[in-house]
Amino acid sequence: MNHDPDWIVPEWPAPANIRALITTRSGGVSSGPYASFNLGLQAGDDPQAVTQNRAQLRRLLPQDPRWLRQAHGSVVVDADELNAPPDADASVARLPDTVCAIMIADCMPVLLCDEGGTLVAAAHAGWRGLAGGVIENTVTRLVAAGAMPDTLLAYLGPAIGPTAFEVGADVYEAFVGRDPLAAQAFTPQRSGKWLACLFTLAQLALRRAGVSRVYGGGLCTYSDSRRFFSYRRDQTTGRMAALIWRER
Numbered sequence: 001m002n003h004d005p006d007w008i009v010p011e012w013p014a015p016a017n018i019r020a021l022i023t024t025r026s027g028g029v030s031s032g033p034y035a036s037f038n039l040g041l042q043a044g045d046d047p048q049a050v051t052q053n054r055a056q057l058r059r060l061l062p063q064d065p066r067w068l069r070q071a072h073g074s075v076v077v078d079a080d081e082l083n084a085p086p087d088a089d090a091s092v093a094r095l096p097d098t099v100c101a102i103m104i105a106d107c108m109p110v111l112l113c114d115e116g117g118t119l120v121a122a123a124h125a126g127w128r129g130l131a132g133g134v135i136e137n138t139v140t141r142l143v144a145a146g147a148m149p150d151t152l153l154a155y156l157g158p159a160i161g162p163t164a165f166e167v168g169a170d171v172y173e174a175f176v177g178r179d180p181l182a183a184q185a186f187t188p189q190r191s192g193k194w195l196a197c198l199f200t201l202a203q204l205a206l207r208r209a210g211v212s213r214v215y216g217g218g219l220c221t222y223s224d225s226r227r228f229f230s231y232r233r234d235q236t237t238g239r240m241a242a243l244i245w246r247e248r
Helices: 047-058 127-132 134-144 169-176 180-185 198-208
Strands: 018-022 076-078 090-093 099-104 108-114 120-125 152-156 166-168 186-188 193-196 213-216 240-246
Touching: 018 108, 076 134, 090 099, 090 134, 099 108, 099 120, 108 134, 108 198, 108 240, 120 127, 120 134, 120 198, 120 240, 127 134, 127 169, 127 198, 134 198, 152 198, 166 169, 169 180, 169 186, 169 193, 180 186, 180 198, 198 213
Parallel strands: 076 090, 152 213
Antiparallel strands: 018 240, 090 120, 099 240, 108 120, 108 152, 166 193, 186 193
16 A cells, blocks of 8 residues: 555554554645645535545545444444445444544544454544443444454554543543443542543453454554644644455
């Protein structure tokens, strides 16, 4: 794939036929707060610029990405059957060349595949999705498609990091109230506030779902304004994409 050299190709021991790619800000035609590779049509950018950026991405892919209308929920859909973007935050694919796609600008993309190279999935995992079980639901769909949890690999893409993501008691209780082990993902700050680590929360969710091989994590969208869009940092900003598919 002749993609922009700043984009991220996950470093993980996925089978040779699995392809994954995460875009950054680099390589597109958008300007201002959307500079330069914004893929979000609903972010306020010039639609023609977004269309050009999407066309550039499409040239690297076997098919059009199966975009979702992300709602910070936990609904998982079958990407192979999509003709239009559904209200969902994760998708799975069995067929070769079906591209599962997630938009990101602080929320974490979680990419998954099985060790046999027959199944792929992508989940949009902000705190609401994580608390609602989007990762567990995605693993459940992969298991229903024939995988065993211990044959799955997961990659955690860039997200707002644990030094930047301040949350209140509602977020803390949403996780620790369900799983006391989640307390390790929170660092107390001033009264009623914590710094939360999405990477740790995702690792805990994957572990609960039986997935032990987890890679990536640690790249902070908020603290690297050159490379990443960040909604919490800028409010008016673009969207990156995390994509995964399998070749024949």
